[in-house]
Amino acid sequence: MKVIHMITLSLARLKNYSVRFAAFILLGLMVVILLPSRDVNAQGTNVFFPVGPGYSDVVPHQIVRTNDDRVYMIGGTAQYQTLLAVYWTQVAGLPAANAFTGKVQIQLSVEPLSVEAAYDGVDIIHILVNTRTSALYDYPFNIRTNTVKPRIQISANSATVSGDYVGTSGLSGMFDKTGLLNIVYWQTGNHVIYQPFTYNATSNTLQPTSAVVTVDKSGKANHPSLAISPLDGSLTIAWVSEFTSPAKILARTRTTAGVWGNEEVVSSASVWTSINFGLNVDQGPSFVIDAAGTKHIAYIQNYDTTNQYGRVHYVRRSTTDAAWVDTTLNTYSHDPMMAINSAGEVYIIGHGAESAGLNADMYVSKRNADGTWGAAQLFAKHTGTDSFDASPSVKWSAVGWNRPDSVEFVFFSAVGGNYGNTYMYYGRLPSGGVVAPTNTPIPPTKTPVPPTNTPVPPTKTPAPPTNTPLPPTKTSTPTNTSVPPSKTPLPTTTPSPTNTLVPASGTPLPTNTLVPPTKTVVPTNTLVPPTLTSTAQPQPTVPTGRVDVSPNKVGVGNVISATINLFNVTTLYGVQVDCTVDPALLAGTTHANGAIFTDSNGFFVDPGPGQNGHWLVAATRLQPAPAFDGNGSAFILQYKTLAAGTTPINCSILAVDNKGVALPLQVTNGSVTIDPAVVTQPTAVVPTATSMVAPTFTLTPEPPTATPSPTTTAVVVEPPTPTSAAPLAGSIQGVIAYQKAPDNVGINIQLNKDGALVTQMVTLADGKYAFSDLAAGDYTVFISAPLHLTEVYQITLSDTAPTADLGSQVLRAGDTDGNQTIDLVDATTVSANFTQNAPPAPTNADLNRDGKVDIVDLVLIGGNFGMKGPIISKP
Numbered sequence: 017m018k019v020i021h022m023i024t025l026s027l028a029r030l031k032n033y034s035v036r037f038a039a040f041i042l043l044g045l046m047v048v049i050l051l052p053s054r055d056v057n058a059q060g061t062n063v064f065f066p067v068g069p070g071y072s073d074v075v076p077h078q079i080v081r082t083n084d085d086r087v088y089m090i091g092g093t094a095q096y097q098t099l100l101a102v103y104w105t106q107v108a109g110l111p112a113a114n115a116f117t118g119k120v121q122i123q124l125s126v127e128p129l130s131v132e133a134a135y136d137g138v139d140i141i142h143i144l145v146n147t148r149t150s151a152l153y154d155y156p157f158n159i160r161t162n163t164v165k166p167r168i169q170i171s172a173n174s175a176t177v178s179g180d181y182v183g184t185s186g187l188s189g190m191f192d193k194t195g196l197l198n199i200v201y202w203q204t205g206n207h208v209i210y211q212p213f214t215y216n217a218t219s220n221t222l223q224p225t226s227a228v229v230t231v232d233k234s235g236k237a238n239h240p241s242l243a244i245s246p247l248d249g250s251l252t253i254a255w256v257s258e259f260t261s262p263a264k265i266l267a268r269t270r271t272t273a274g275v276w277g278n279e280e281v282v283s284s285a286s287v288w289t290s291i292n293f294g295l296n297v298d299q300g301p302s303f304v305i306d307a308a309g310t311k312h313i314a315y316i317q318n319y320d321t322t323n324q325y326g327r328v329h330y331v332r333r334s335t336t337d338a339a340w341v342d343t344t345l346n347t348y349s350h351d352p353m354m355a356i357n358s359a360g361e362v363y364i365i366g367h368g369a370e371s372a373g374l375n376a377d378m379y380v381s382k383r384n385a386d387g388t389w390g391a392a393q394l395f396a397k398h399t400g401t402d403s404f405d406a407s408p409s410v411k412w413s414a415v416g417w418n419r420p421d422s423v424e425f426v427f428f429s430a431v432g433g434n435y436g437n438t439y440m441y442y443g444r445l446p447s448g449g450v451v452a453p454t455n456t457p458i459p460p461t462k463t464p465v466p467p468t469n470t471p472v473p474p475t476k477t478p479a480p481p482t483n484t485p486l487p488p489t490k491t492s493t494p495t496n497t498s499v500p501p502s503k504t505p506l507p508t509t510t511p512s513p514t515n516t517l518v519p520a521s522g523t524p525l526p527t528n529t530l531v532p533p534t535k536t537v538v539p540t541n542t543l544v545p546p547t548l549t550s551t552a553q554p555q556p557t558v559p560t561g562r563v564d565v566s567p568n569k570v571g572v573g574n575v576i577s578a579t580i581n582l583f584n585v586t587t588l589y590g591v592q593v594d595c596t597v598d599p600a601l602l603a604g605t606t607h608a609n610g611a612i613f614t615d616s617n618g619f620f621v622d623p624g625p626g627q628n629g630h631w632l633v634a635a636t637r638l639q640p641a642p643a644f645d646g647n648g649s650a651f652i653l654q655y656k657t658l659a660a661g662t663t664p665i666n667c668s669i670l671a672v673d674n675k676g677v678a679l680p681l682q683v684t685n686g687s688v689t690i691d692p693a694v695v696t697q698p699t700a701v702v703p704t705a706t707s708m709v710a711p712t713f714t715l716t717p718e719p720p721t722a723t724p725s726p727t728t729t730a731v732v733v734e735p736p737t738p739t740s741a742a743p744l745a746g747s748i749q750g751v752i753a754y755q756k757a758p759d760n761v762g763i764n765i766q767l768n769k770d771g772a773l774v775t776q777m778v779t780l781a782d783g784k785y786a787f788s789d790l791a792a793g794d795y796t797v798f799i800s801a802p803l804h805l806t807e808v809y810q811i812t813l814s815d816t817a818p819t820a821d822l823g824s825q826v827l828r829a830g831d832t833d834g835n836q837t838i839d840l841v842d843a844t845t846v847s848a849n850f851t852q853n854a855p856p857a858p859t860n861a862d863l864n865r866d867g868k869v870d871i872v873d874l875v876l877i878g879g880n881f882g883m884k885g886p887i888i889s890k891p
Contacts, residue, residue, distance in 0.1 A: 262286030610649030636878030750822030805885030
C-alpha cells in the first residue's frame with residue numbers, strides 16, 4: 017500500500033494531463049491486481065444492501081428474526097420526522113437485495129428519539145419508543161397480521177433533548193425466558209429507571225410485575241443498555257455515569273430472585289461524553305451476553321494521548337472473573353456495536369476509521385482466539401456525498417435469537433450528509449463468522465445503489481431548521497474537554513466535515529447536569545407519625561415510596577407502625593402496597609389513614625393481613641378530591657411484635673394517576689429489630705384511627721334527568737317512514753373511547769330524530785362512528801356501553817350547518833350496577849373482588865376489561881365517584 021501511495025503522489029505531479037489520466041487508469045489496474053476483489057453479496061461473504069428510509073441506534077436492537085425465519089427491521093424514518101417504519105421479508109431464509117417487500121409506516125404525534133424492538137419469540141414485537149415530549153410508548157406489532165395495536169404509554173418522564181438527537185440512546189428492552197418484558201430507560205433528571213411487565217394480548221395491556229426501580233445510586237446517569245443472560249436468566253444494566261469525573265461505565269445485575277447487586281465499575285479509561293444540547297452523543301455501552309454467561313461491552317474513550325477521541329474499548333467479564341477486564345483497541349469510532357454468534361466469535365462493528373479523519377465507511381473487527389483483536393476491515397463503503405457515519409444495531413436477544421450463527425444488523429446512510437434524510441441498510445457477516453481477508457476492500461462498483469424511489473436530495477439540499485444544527489455526534493471538540501486550540505483532533509490535512517457544526521450560541525445546554533437545590537423545601541403536610549423525624553433520613557429528590565418504621569427497635573408484645581411515605585409524586589390518585597414480613601416475628605393488625613388518603617377524601621381496600629406475612633392494602637382518592645402532588649403519607653400499617661429477631665418490611669408500591677397509568681416510583685424499605693430487653697414503647701405512637709373498608713358517608717342516588725336514556729342492549733327498530741323534509745345530505749361523526757380499555761369495540765351509538773330511532777351502530781376498535789345522508793332537523797345522539805355513564809348530544813342540522821363533528825370523547829367508567837350513578841355500591845363491588853381474575857370474579861368489577869380486578873379499576877371508580885348520567889354534552 018505504501019508503494020501505491022508513492023506512485024500516486026508521483027503521478028499527481030505530472031503536468032501532461034492526458035498522460036496523467038492514462039497513468040491513473042494503469043494504477044487502477046495495478047490496484048485491482050494487487051488487491052483481490054470480492055462479491056459482497058455472494059454466499060459466505062459480507063452482505064449489505066439498502067432497505068428503505070430510516071435510522072438506527074447502537075443500544076436498542078432494531079432488527080429481529082422471527083420464529084418463522086423472516087427478518088423485521090424497525091426505526092424512525094429520519095431525524096425530525098414523526099414516522100416509524102417497519103420493514104420485513106415475506107420469504108424465510110437469509111435475505112438478499114429487494115427481499116424486504118413488506119412495509120408499513122406508523123404515524124406518531126411527535127418525533128421518536130430511540131426505537132427498540134423487543135420480540136417475545138412468538139407473535140408480537142413490542143416497538144418501544146421514547147419521544148421528544150418525555151413520553152415512553154409501546155406499539156405492539158403482530159407479525160402474523162403485520163398490524164400495530166393501539167399504543168400503550170409506559171412513562172411520561174423519559175428524558176428528552178433539544179437539537180439533534182441521532183445517537184442519543186435512551187431506551188433498552190428485552191424479554192426474558194419467563195415471559196417478562198424488561199424495560200430500562202433514561203429518565204428526566206438523569207436517572208436510569210427499570211421496570212418489568214407482563215403483556216396481555218387479548219386486552220392489549222402491560223401490567224407491571226414490580227415497582228419502578230432507580231438503578232443508579234448517584235444520578236447523572238444516561239444511555240442505559242440492558243442484557244439478559246441466556247445461561248441463568250440474570251439481568252444486567254450498564255450505563256454512562258457522569259457522577260464522577262472522568263465519566264465511567266457502571267453496571268448492576270439483578271438475579272432471577274429479584275435481588276440487585278452493587279454498582280460495578282466496567283470501564284478503566286475516561287469515557288467519552290459530550291454535553292452539546294445537554295445530552296450525550298456518540299456514546300452508549302453496546303452490550304451482549306453469550307451462551308456461557310460471558311458479558312461483552314464496547315464503549316469509546318475520551319481524548320487520549322494522540323489528542324483524538326473515540327478510541328474503542330472492549331470490556332469482558334466471564335462468570336468466573338472477579339471484575340471486568342478492559343482492553344484498549346487500536347480503533348477509533350463513534351457508537352461501536354458489540355456482536356456475537358453461536359460459534360463463540362466476538363465482533364465490533366462501527367464507522368470510521370476515525371483515526372484517519374474518516375467517518376463515512378463501515379468497518380468490522382474480530383476478536384482472535386488468543387484474546388487479541390484483528391485490524392478493522394472495511395465492510396461497507398459510502399458512495400458520493402452519502403455517509404455511513406451511523407450507529408449500527410445488532411440482532412441479539414435472550415429470547416427469539418433465531419439463526420444465531422449469523423451476525424445480522426442494521427445501519428444507515430445520511431443521504432448527502434443530511435440526517436433529515438436517512439436510509440436504512442441490512443448487513444450480515446458470513447455464517448460462522450469468517451471475515452474478509454486483511455486489506456481486501458470492497459470494490460466501489462459493487463456498492464449497492466438505493467432503489468430508484470429512494471429519496472435523493474436535490475442539488476441544493478434543504479437545510480435543517482435554522483435552530484437545529486446537524487448531529488453533534490460529529491463535533492470533534494467537546495465543550496467539557498480543555499484542548500489547546502493549536503491541537504486539532506483530526507489531521508490538519510483533512511478538511512473539516514461539512515456536517516460538523518457547533519451550536520450557534522456556543523454554549524451547551526447542560527440539562528443533564530442539574531444539581532438539586534441545596535435547601536430542600538419541607539412539605540407543608542406533616543408526615544404521620546411524628547416519630548419519623550427521629551430517623552434523620554435525607555428527603556429523596558426523585559419520586560420515592562419509603563417505608564418508615566417506628567419504633568424500629570422494640571420489645572416483644574408491642575405495636576409498631578410502618579408508614580408508607582411518598583415523596584416527589586405528581587398527579588397521584590391511587591396507590592397499592594403489598595408488604596411482606598417474617599410471620600414468626602410480626603402479625604399485622606390494622607391500617608390507619610395517612611395524609612393523602614383519608615375517610616373523607618378516599619376509599620380503601622384492605623382484605624386484611626395474611627398468615628404468610630403478606631399484607632395488601634390499596635387506596636384511591638374520590639372525586640371531587642384532586643390528584644395529589646408533593647410529599648405525604650399514604651397510610652400506616654400496624655403490626656404486633658411476636659418474638660425476638662430482626663425482619664425487613666419489604667413492600668412493593670404501585671402508584672397510579674387518575675387514568676390508571678403507573679407512575680415512576682423508587683422504593684426504599686424498612687426493618688424492625690425486636691429485642692426482649694426493650695420493655696417500654698415510645699410515647700409517640702401512630703394515630704388510633706381504625707381501618708375503614710369504605711367511606712363512612714353514604715350517597716343517595718338522584719334520579720337521572722328527564723333526558724331519555726337508551727337501553728344498553730342493541731335494539732333492532734324498523735326505520736321511520738320518510739318525511740317530506742327536503743334532502744340535506746347532512747352528517748354527524750365522532751370518535752368515542754372507553755377509559756383505560758384495550759380497544760373501543762362494542763360502544764352503542766343511537767341516532768334519534770323527533771323522539772324516534774333513526775338508526776344505530778356499534779363501534780369497532782378505533783371507536784369511530786358516522787351517520788350520513790341526514791335531513792335537516794333536530795337530532796339526539798345516545799352513546800352508551802355497559803359499566804359506563806351514557807353520553808347524550810343534541811344537534812341541529814340545517815342548510816347553514818349541514819355537518820356536526822363531535823370530536824373525540826371518553827365514556828366515564830364505574831357504573832357496575834347500571835343505575836347511571838357511580839357511588840358506594842360500585843366501589844364496594846370492585847373492592848369485594850380486588851386482586852381476583854375476572855372470571856371467576858364478576859365481569860362488572862373489571863371496568864377496563866383486562867381480565868383482573870386491580871388498582872386501575874379502583875382508581876376509575878375514584879376518579880368518577882359521584883358522577884351521574886346521562887351526561888348532556890354539547891358538540
